[in-house]
Amino acid sequence: MIPIKIGIIGKGNLGTYLLQKINKEQLLPNTKITAILDEREKAKVELPAFAAGYECAAFHDIDSFLQSDIDIVVECSNIEAAQEYSLEVIEKKDLMLISIGAFAGSTFGKLIEQAAKTSGNRVYLPSGAIGGLDVLKAAKFSGGIESVTLTTRKPAHSLTSEGIPAEQTLFDGPARDAIVQFPKNANVAIVLSLAGIGVEKTQVRIIADPEVTRNIHRITAKGSFGEFDLTIKNNPSPDNPKTSHITGASILAALANINSAVVVGS
Ligand SMILES: NC(=O)C1=CN([C@@H]2O[C@H](COP(=O)(O)OP(=O)(O)OC[C@H]3O[C@@H](n4cnc5c(N)ncnc54)[C@H](O)[C@@H]3O)[C@@H](O)[C@H]2O)C=CC1
Numbered sequence: 001m002i003p004i005k006i007g008i009i010g011k012g013n014l015g016t017y018l019l020q021k022i023n024k025e026q027l028l029p030n031t032k033i034t035a036i037l038d039e040r041e042k043a044k045v046e047l048p049a050f051a052a053g054y055e056c057a058a059f060h061d062i063d064s065f066l067q068s069d070i071d072i073v074v075e076c077s078n079i080e081a082a083q084e085y086s087l088e089v090i091e092k093k094d095l096m097l098i099s100i101g102a103f104a105g106s107t108f109g110k111l112i113e114q115a116a117k118t119s120g121n122r123v124y125l126p127s128g129a130i131g132g133l134d135v136l137k138a139a140k141f142s143g144g145i146e147s148v149t150l151t152t153r154k155p156a157h158s159l160t161s162e163g164i165p166a167e168q169t170l171f172d173g174p175a176r177d178a179i180v181q182f183p184k185n186a187n188v189a190i191v192l193s194l195a196g197i198g199v200e201k202t203q204v205r206i207i208a209d210p211e212v213t214r215n216i217h218r219i220t221a222k223g224s225f226g227e228f229d230l231t232i233k234n235n236p237s238p239d240n241p242k243t244s245h246i247t248g249a250s251i252l253a254a255l256a257n258i259n260s261a262v263v264v265g266s
Pocket residue numbers: 009010011012013014015037038039040076077078079081098099100127128129130183184185187188191239240242243244247
């Protein structure tokens with residue numbers, strides 16, 4: 001088994017979850033987070049002590065972060081940071097990205113794909129808060145997909161600061177626009193689009209619902225393979241209710257896959 005040394009960008013809810021599960025609980029054999037990057041001014045004060053608490057090195061500039069002894073960078077920050085750093089990262093290291101909304105524009109996606117081909121490094125996009133990507137990927141080889149829809153229903157406070165008395169559809173349109181309006185809630189729409197029929201054709205509804213306590217994603221698809229209907233009712237992360245708790249576990253599963261002798265699912 002090849003040891004994996006990870007550098008992370010973002011030490012919020014998901015970053016801290018990974019530090020806890022990988023470095024403290026040692027859930028992934030032979031895997032360690034060794035570096036954390038934050039170039040922002042405020043990080044100069046707080047990052048070193050935080051990083052030391054997880055036996056990691058703190059980095060304040062991308063060049064020395066990438067020169068350090070890491071094999072893969074795991075991004076868990078936001079779409080802007082993902083876009084800012086991805087190209088530089090992929091030229092030198094493998095990259096796992098969870099702010100997948102960064103890939104909504106085709107130019108960025110193509111740029112990163114080309115850079116990955118040139119460098120020989122790989123980009124991993126975990127399934128995050130949803131499932132069913134395996135079915136869509138297979139369906140594309142099985143005569144094609146006619147339609148894909150995603151209906152996201154979240155507790156109202158995760159989607160809007162306005163108190164609403166009853167459920168309200170806040171968005172109805174293509175995934176391409178969903179991520180622009182909901183950059184912290186529609187990353188799943190983009191990974192679904194990448195697995196299936198793209199950001200223009202993937203139809204998304206986002207509903208704020210004061211009656212629900214979970215982050216609910218229903219995916220439907222039709223094609224020559226048949227029909228697909230999957231609903232996942234995720235518990236929110238305790239530290240960031242917008243983010244479903246399973247998202248961090250999905251990153252762990254994607255990291256475990258890198259080293260698996262037997263890979264289950266596509
Ligand atoms: N693909 C998926 O299924 C899902 C993706 N996400 C996305 O994952 C990302 C992380 O989620 P959480 O950890 O819950 O968010 P969070 O808000 O708890 O943590 C993000 C952290 O990144 C830090 N950050 C922002 N800009 C940075 C920069 N330039 N350099 C270093 N650190 C920076 C913030 O200070 C914060 O600590 C978000 O973009 C979120 O929208 C969340 C849920 C599901």
